[in-house]
Amino acid sequence: MRGSTKIRDVAKAAGVAVGTVSRVLNGHPTVTEPIRRKVQAAIDAMGYERDTIAQSMRGGATRLVACAIRDFDIPRFATFIKEAEHLLREQGYTLLLSSTTNRPEVELDLLRAFARRKVDGVMMTISDEAHPGVLEALAAAPMPVLLIDRDRIDTADRVTADHSAGAARATRHLLALGHRRIALLVGDTKAFPARSRVQGFAEAFDAAGLAPDPALLRDRVLTAEDTFRETMALMRLTPPPTAIFVATMDLLEGSLRALRALGCRVGEDVSLIAGSDSDLAELYTPPVTAVAWDLAEMGRHAATMLLERMRGQAPAGFRCLKLPTRLVIRESCRPPGSAVPQ
Amino acid sequence: MRGSTKIRDVAKAAGVAVGTVSRVLNGHPTVTEPIRRKVQAAIDAMGYERDTIAQSMRGGATRLVACAIRDFDIPRFATFIKEAEHLLREQGYTLLLSSTTNRPEVELDLLRAFARRKVDGVMMTISDEAHPGVLEALAAAPMPVLLIDRDRIDTADRVTADHSAGAARATRHLLALGHRRIALLVGDTKAFPARSRVQGFAEAFDAAGLAPDPALLRDRVLTAEDTFRETMALMRLTPPPTAIFVATMDLLEGSLRALRALGCRVGEDVSLIAGSDSDLAELYTPPVTAVAWDLAEMGRHAATMLLERMRGQAPAGFRCLKLPTRLVIRESCRPPGSAVPQ
Numbered sequence: 001m002r003g004s005t006k007i008r009d010v011a012k013a014a015g016v017a018v019g020t021v022s023r024v025l026n027g028h029p030t031v032t033e034p035i036r037r038k039v040q041a042a043i044d045a046m047g048y049e050r051d052t053i054a055q056s057m058r059g060g061a062t063r064l065v066a067c068a069i070r071d072f073d074i075p076r077f078a079t080f081i082k083e084a085e086h087l088l089r090e091q092g093y094t095l096l097l098s099s100t101t102n103r104p105e106v107e108l109d110l111l112r113a114f115a116r117r118k119v120d121g122v123m124m125t126i127s128d129e130a131h132p133g134v135l136e137a138l139a140a141a142p143m144p145v146l147l148i149d150r151d152r153i154d155t156a157d158r159v160t161a162d163h164s165a166g167a168a169r170a171t172r173h174l175l176a177l178g179h180r181r182i183a184l185l186v187g188d189t190k191a192f193p194a195r196s197r198v199q200g201f202a203e204a205f206d207a208a209g210l211a212p213d214p215a216l217l218r219d220r221v222l223t224a225e226d227t228f229r230e231t232m233a234l235m236r237l238t239p240p241p242t243a244i245f246v247a248t249m250d251l252l253e254g255s256l257r258a259l260r261a262l263g264c265r266v267g268e269d270v271s272l273i274a275g276s277d278s279d280l281a282e283l284y285t286p287p288v289t290a291v292a293w294d295l296a297e298m299g300r301h302a303a304t305m306l307l308e309r310m311r312g313q314a315p316a317g318f319r320c321l322k323l324p325t326r327l328v329i330r331e332s333c334r335p336p337g338s339a340v341p342q
Numbered sequence: 343m344r345g346s347t348k349i350r351d352v353a354k355a356a357g358v359a360v361g362t363v364s365r366v367l368n369g370h371p372t373v374t375e376p377i378r379r380k381v382q383a384a385i386d387a388m389g390y391e392r393d394t395i396a397q398s399m400r401g402g403a404t405r406l407v408a409c410a411i412r413d414f415d416i417p418r419f420a421t422f423i424k425e426a427e428h429l430l431r432e433q434g435y436t437l438l439l440s441s442t443t444n445r446p447e448v449e450l451d452l453l454r455a456f457a458r459r460k461v462d463g464v465m466m467t468i469s470d471e472a473h474p475g476v477l478e479a480l481a482a483a484p485m486p487v488l489l490i491d492r493d494r495i496d497t498a499d500r501v502t503a504d505h506s507a508g509a510a511r512a513t514r515h516l517l518a519l520g521h522r523r524i525a526l527l528v529g530d531t532k533a534f535p536a537r538s539r540v541q542g543f544a545e546a547f548d549a550a551g552l553a554p555d556p557a558l559l560r561d562r563v564l565t566a567e568d569t570f571r572e573t574m575a576l577m578r579l580t581p582p583p584t585a586i587f588v589a590t591m592d593l594l595e596g597s598l599r600a601l602r603a604l605g606c607r608v609g610e611d612v613s614l615i616a617g618s619d620s621d622l623a624e625l626y627t628p629p630v631t632a633v634a635w636d637l638a639e640m641g642r643h644a645a646t647m648l649l650e651r652m653r654g655q656a657p658a659g660f661r662c663l664k665l666p667t668r669l670v671i672r673e674s675c676r677p678p679g680s681a682v683p684q
C-alpha cells in the first residue's frame with residue numbers, strides 16, 4: 001500500500017520507529033521536541049505534505065464525527081456544519097448529522113448509539129442543560145463530546161456566541177428609537193441561547209431604568225409555526241407591541257407571514273429585529289435588522305477543539321469559547337408611530 | 343426485560359415460537375398467511391400496539407439509516423429529511439445525514455464507511471449517474487440503498503420529481519408572455535434533475551416551433567455564488583436575456599443579489615422563475631414564480647420504500663417513483679419590455 005510505504009520511508013529516513021512517526025503526526029504528548037523535529041525534517045526532505053502522510057497512516061479507514069442538533073431545518077446552521085465538515089474531512093473524518101428533536105430521551109439514545117458504533121467524536125446541542133440523565137451520559141461518554149452553543153456543562157468543551165450582548169444591543173437600539181412595548185420571542189430557556197437572550201433583553205431595559213411588560217415575553221418558540229402564532233397573538237393585544245424582537249435562530253419567516261396576513265407593515269406599523277441573520281432578513285423589503293455572529297468561525301473552532309480532544313492534544317480542563325455577536329442595522333426599525341396613514 | 347416479556351407473551355398466546363412473532367413483525371416472506379393472522383390476533387387480544395412490540399424486539403438497539411446529499415446547505419431539502427426521519431424514528435431507526443460535496447470519490451468513501459459500520463440502509467444522491475465505480479459500489483452494497491432524485495440506476499429504488507414537466511411548464515409560461523431570450527441556469531447534467539430540466543426547457547421551445555439561444559444556457563450551477571456570477575454575466579450580455587429561469591434547488595438568493603447589485607427590477611427589467619420553491623421566493627417583493635413539488639411526500643415515500651427493503655418486504659424488482667411538479671405563479675414574470683422608465 002502506498003500509504004504504509006510513505007510512513008515507513010519517513011520512519012527510515014528519520015531513524016525512528018513507524019509508531020514514533022505516527023505519534024508525531026498525532027501530536028502525542030510523550031514525543032520529545034528533538035524527535036518531533038527529526039521526523040518533520042524527514043517529511044520535509046521527502047517533499048511530503050504532513051496531511052498526506054497523516055491520511056495514509058489511517059489506511060483508508062474513515063473516522064466518524066457525529067453532530068446532533070435540534071432540527072435539520074435551520075438553514076443558517078448549515079454554515080457551521082459545512083465549515084466544521086470541511087476541516088474534519090481534510091483530516092480524514094466524515095461528519096454525520098442527526099437531529100435530537102430537542103428531546104432529552106433522543107439525546108440519550110443518540111449518545112448511546114454513537115458510543116456503540118464507536119464514533120470518534122461528537123458535537124451536539126442539548127435541550128436542557130440541567131437534565132440529570134444527559135449530564136451523566138455526557139460525563140460518562142467514551143468519546144470526546146463538544147457542546148454547541150451551551151455553556152453550563154463543564155465536562156465538555158463548548159463553543160458559544162454572546163447572545164446576551166447581542167440581545168442587549170438589539171434592545172438598546174429599539175429603546176433608543178423610543179420603543180417601550182417591545183415583544184421578545186425566544187426559544188427554550190433551559191438552554192443557553194434563549195436564557196442569555198432573555199438576560200440581555202432584561203439588562204438593556206434595566207440599564208435604561210425601565211421594565212419590560214412581562215405579557216410581551218413569549219418563550220418556547222421553536223418553530224416557524226410558533227413565531228407565526230405568537231406574532232399573530234401579540235399584534236392582536238390592545239395595545240399591540242410597537243416592536244418585535246424575534247430572538248430565535250432562523251424563525252423570522254413565521255413572523256413575516258403573520259405581519260403580512262395582518263396587513264402590518266414592517267418598519268411602519270411595527271419595528272422588527274431578527275435574532276439571527278439570514279438571506280431572508282437581508283433580501284426582504286424592507287431589509288430586516290438582525291443580530292449576527294460568525295457561524296463559519298464557530299464551526300472552525302468546534303472542529304479544531306474536537307480534533308485536539310480526539311487526538312489527545314487538548315489541555316486537561318474543558319474550554320468554553322464565546323464568540324462576539326453584532327447588530328446589523330437595516331431598515332426594519334423606526335420610532336413608534338411612524339406609520340403613514342394609507 | 344419488559345420487551346422480551348411482551349414478545350414471549352405474544353408467542354405463547356399464539357402458540358408459535360418467538361422467532362415466528364419476530365418474522366411476522368418483520369414481514370418476512372416465509373411467513374404463511376394463517377400464521378400471520380394468528381400472531382396478529384394474539385397481539386390484538388393482548389391490547390398491544392404492533393409498533394411497541396416491534397420496538398421491544400430490538401431491545402433498545404438503535405438501527406441506523408444514513409442519508410448522504412450533495413450539500414448540507416439546501417434548506418428546502420430539510421423538509422424531505424425531517425419527514426423521512428420522523429417516519430424512520432417511529433420504526434426505531436435513527437437517521438444520520440452526511441454530505442457528498444457532489445464528488446464520486448466521497449460517495450464511494452461514504453458507501454464503504456456505511457457498509458463497514460453496518461448501517462441498516464442508505465438514502466443518497468449521486469453526482470454522476472454514469473460513474474462506473476459508483477455504479478459498481480451501489481450494485482455491491484451489502485445494505486439497501488435508495489437513490490434520491492436520480493432515475494437511471496436500476497439496481498436501487500428511486501424517488502424522483504418530474505423536473506422535466508416542471509421546467510417545460512415554466513418555459514411555456516415565459517414563452518406565452520412573449521419572452522424569447524430566456525436564460526436557463528441548471529446544475530450538473532450528469533444527474534437527473536439538471537438533465538431533465540434542460541430537456542423540459544428544450545421541449546417547450548420545440549413545441550412552440552422556436553429554438554433557445556445556446557449562449558443563455560448555463561450548467562454546473564451548484565452554489566449561490568454560481569447563480570450570482572452567472573446572473574451578473576447574463577445581464578451584461580448585449581442584449582441581455584428578458585427572463586431568467588433559475589432551475590436549481592434553493593439557489594435563487596444568488597440571482598436576487600446579482601439583480602439587486604445591477605439595479606435590475608424583478609418582473610420589470612427581467613422576469614424570473616425559481617426551479618424550487620422557498621420562503622425567499624414566497625416572501626420576496628415581488629414574490630417569485632417557482633416550480634414546486636411536495637418534498638414531505640418525497641421523504642415519506644423514500645422512508646417507506648427503504649423500510650420495506652430493509653425488512654425484506656419489498657418486491658424483487660427496483661422501483662422508481664416520480665412525483666408531480668407544479669408551477670406556482672406569482673408576480674415575477676411579465677411580458678418583456680414591461681419596464682416603466684424611472
